[in-house]
Amino acid sequence: MSTAIKLPSDSAKVAARDLVAGFDVERVRSDFPILHQRVNGHQLVYLDNAATSQKPKAVIDAIVRYYEHDNANIHRGVHYLSQRATEEFESARKVVQSFINAAEPREIIFVRSATEAINLVAQTYGRQHLGIGDEVLITAMEHHYNIVPWQLLCEEKQAKLQVAPINDRGELIPAEFERLLNSRTRIVALGHVSNALGTINPIKQITAMAHARNIPVLVDGAQAAPHVRIDVQQLDCDFYAFSGHKIYGPTGIGVLYGKAAVLEAMPPYQGGGDMISSVTFEKTTYNKLPHKFEAGTPDMSGAVGLRAAIEYLNRVGIENVAEYEHELLTYATQKVSAIPGVRLIGTAKEKAGVLSFIMDGVHPHDIGTILDQEGIAIRTGHHCAQPVMQRFGVDATARASFALYNTKEEVDVLVRGIQKVQEVFG
Ligand code: C6P
Numbered sequence: 463m464s465t466a467i468k469l470p471s472d473s474a475k476v477a478a479r480d481l482v483a484g485f486d487v488e489r490v491r492s493d494f495p496i497l498h499q500r501v502n503g504h505q506l507v508y509l510d511n512a513a514t515s516q517k518p519k520a521v522i523d524a525i526v527r528y529y530e531h532d533n534a535n536i537h538r539g540v541h542y543l544s545q546r547a548t549e550e551f552e553s554a555r556k557v558v559q560s561f562i563n564a565a566e567p568r569e570i571i572f573v574r575s576a577t578e579a580i581n582l583v584a585q586t587y588g589r590q591h592l593g594i595g596d597e598v599l600i601t602a603m604e605h606h607y608n609i610v611p612w613q614l615l616c617e618e619k620q621a622k623l624q625v626a627p628i629n630d631r632g633e634l635i636p637a638e639f640e641r642l643l644n645s646r647t648r649i650v651a652l653g654h655v656s657n658a659l660g661t662i663n664p665i666k667q668i669t670a671m672a673h674a675r676n677i678p679v680l681v682d683g684a685q686a687a688p689h690v691r692i693d694v695q696q697l698d699c700d701f702y703a704f705s706g707h708k709i710y711g712p713t714g715i716g717v718l719y720g721k722a723a724v725l726e727a728m729p730p731y732q733g734g735g736d737m738i739s740s741v742t743f744e745k746t747t748y749n750k751l752p753h754k755f756e757a758g759t760p761d762m763s764g765a766v767g768l769r770a771a772i773e774y775l776n777r778v779g780i781e782n783v784a785e786y787e788h789e790l791l792t793y794a795t796q797k798v799s800a801i802p803g804v805r806l807i808g809t810a811k812e813k814a815g816v817l818s819f820i821m822d823g824v825h826p827h828d829i830g831t832i833l834d835q836e837g838i839a840i841r842t843g844h845h846c847a848q849p850v851m852q853r854f855g856v857d858a859t860a861r862a863s864f865a866l867y868n869t870k871e872e873v874d875v876l877v878r879g880i881q882k883v884q885e886v887f888g
Contacts, residue, residue, distance in 0.1 A: 482786040490778060491867045493518040504837025507872045512657050512685055512816055512863035513841050514707045517771070521711060524770035528763045535759055537736055551762050554769035555752070561772045562702060563693040564719050568751040571718040571725070572760050576684040577607045579703035579718035580651070582755065583680055584611040586728045587701075588649065592619040597646045599677075601626045601634055601663070602853050603656040606846045608682045612651060621648075628853065632659035632808040640671050647672075650679045654686035654702075658847040658859065659808025660791070660816030662690070669698045678724065684708055688865065689787055689814040691780050700724050706764060710865075711771030715764030718755070725751050732757040783866045787815060790864050794873045798862075801880055807859045818845075818859040821880070824887045829860040832886055833879045840876075 491497055496516045499506050508516060528550065534543035536551050552567070559567045573579045588611075592598070598612045602625050609623075616623045624647070626639040634652075643650070650672045655662050669679045678700035683692060687704040694702050701724070706715040720728075730737055730748050734757030739747040748754045775783065794817050799806050803822040821829060830842035841861045844851045851857060862876055 482782060482789060485778075485782045485786045487786070487867065487869055491869075493520065493774070494867050495519055495522070497867060501837040501839070502835050507836075507838040507868075507875050509862040509864065509868065509872070509876060510839045510841050511688070511865035511868075512708070512845075512861065514713070515688060515710050515865050516867070517710055517712070517767075518774050520774045521767050521770045525712060525763050525767045528766040532766075533762070536762055537753070547762055550769075551760070551765050554765035557769045557772050558717055561692070561776070562687075562717075562719055563695050565695060566722055569719055569722050569725065571720065571752045571755045572765055573703075573716045573718050573755075574714060574761070575707075575716035576682060576703045576705040577716075579701075579716055580607055580680065580682065581611045582718055582731045583649075583651075583701050583703075583720075584615045586731050586755075587678070587724070588612070588615045589619070590729060591648045592616070592621045594620040595646060596621040596648045597624050597644070598622075599624045599626060599639075599642055599647050599650045601639070601652045602628045603632060603634075603659055603661060603850045604651075604653055604847065605657050605682065605684070606848070607684075608651055608653060609849065622646075625849075626652075628661075628850075631810050632656065632661045632850075632854075633810045633812075634661075634663055634668075636664065636667055636671070639668065643671060643675050643677060645675075647675070647677050650677055651682070652679075653682040653684075654692075655683075655689065655814050655816075656808070656847070656850070657685045657816065658818055658845040658850050658861070659810065660685075660813040660818070661808060661810040662686070662812040662814050664812075665697045665699060673698065685815060688783075690784050694719050706768040706771065709768075709771055710774060712764050712767035715761045715768050717768075722751060725755070730754050730757070734758040736760075778866060784814075786866060787864055787868075790868060790870065790873065791815065791817065793870055794862065794864070794876070797873055797877045798880065801877065801884075803884060804880065807854050807856065815865075816861060816863045818861045820856055820859055821883065821887075824883055826858040826860040828887070829880070829883050832883045833860075833876070836875070836879045836882065838876055838879050 534547040536548040555567045555570045558570045672679045680701040681699045683704040688709045702719040707713040737757040807818040826842035843858045
């Protein structure tokens with residue numbers, strides 16, 4: 463029984479470079495210090511990018527530089543450092559604005575994460591607009607974070623959570639989705655890319671259907687932002703949420719995009735400093751956008767790190783990333799699905815970033831443990847998407863998820879790792 467996992471050969475590295483013209487994955491890899499280590503005696507193969515991605519040196523350096531040179535509380539001080547920190551923070555907002563092509567910087571709300579973004583919308587827009595018997599429409603492939611905040615709201619308001627079905631490949635069925643839109647639907651909330659299946663949803667088509675009935679659309683972009691070009695004006699969504707840590711930025715910072723007119727009409731989320739215009743014991747008036755939704759001292763260094771991450775992605779080119787990752791996913795899909803006894807969960811025509819699979823006679827946690835012994839990091843379990851697991855009749859899957867620094871050779875290592883799992887359980 464062969465257990466040795468070989469490192470990529472030089473000729474294999476050349477092949478990886480050739481995957482997409484103009485995209486040099488070895489050069490990209492050299493920007494990520496954490497990748498260059500051995501785990502359990504093997505070169506680390508990090509394939510848990512949907513959980514969190516690794517950070518390039520440019521991001522790490524930007525955060526260090528902020529604390530060494532620029533740190534002060536923002537929007538509050540007349541002193542030099544406070545003004546400089548404010549400029550850094552607000553310039554990060556502009557970089558995010560252009561990254562997702564929002565019309566104005568005030569449409570970018572900095573939050574803790576995608577999770578906070580959706581809770582913000584549920585607790586402000588949702589509470590304002592939902593009444594008894596109203597409906598929220600989501601899909602059967604949502605992450606818990608796009609289910610539970612709406613369930614909480616529906617319970618409180620005696621409203622109904624409607625769930626649009628998916629087919630056996632893990633794709634939304636647009637006609638079924640449209641059938642569920644009705645005069646009681648107050649908001650549609652769906653993922654751009656599914657974290658458990660990798661399906662890319664037809665957001666433009668969905669927003670057109672919803673808007674034809676004057677229903678706003680929230681898009682969970684947590685798994686899309688690292689992989690595809692986001693243009694919120696072109697998608698025409700009303701809200702778009704993503705987390706910094708999945709797009710090579712730090713944890714603790716995320717983004718809620720909202721159309722200015724929609725955000726203007728919403729009540730504030732949390733009360734505290736910076737979100738007010740004036741306070742008396744009798745009455746408080748609120749600050750203008752985006753500050754109305756940013757109570758308290760925000761994550762300044764996080765915003766600076768996120769800016770550096772987006773600038774890094776812009777330098778590499780998100781189109782290059784999308785094309786390269788598409789080739790990588792196609793290669794991985796062919797290789798892994800060809801292994802007897804392995805079944806892919808999620809085979810949509812349009813996919814990004816994720817390869818979920820199960821194996822005959824082996825629990826996904828055992829797959830993960832054996833792969834870890836080979837230095838391969840994947841995620842196993844329900845991926846915070848239990849309803850979609852139920853839809854496919856499984857408790858859990860093994861999930862390899864890709865980033866711009868992964869290589870074909872790493873896919874080959876994964877394949878040999880899966881074969882090793884079969885040998886152990888054979
Ligand atoms: N999914 C995964 O391993 P936060 O935790 O707020 O940064 O992101 C939440 C979130 C929202 N939507 C989708 C589609 C997601 O995949 C996630 C996070 C991770 O799949 C951790 S559960």
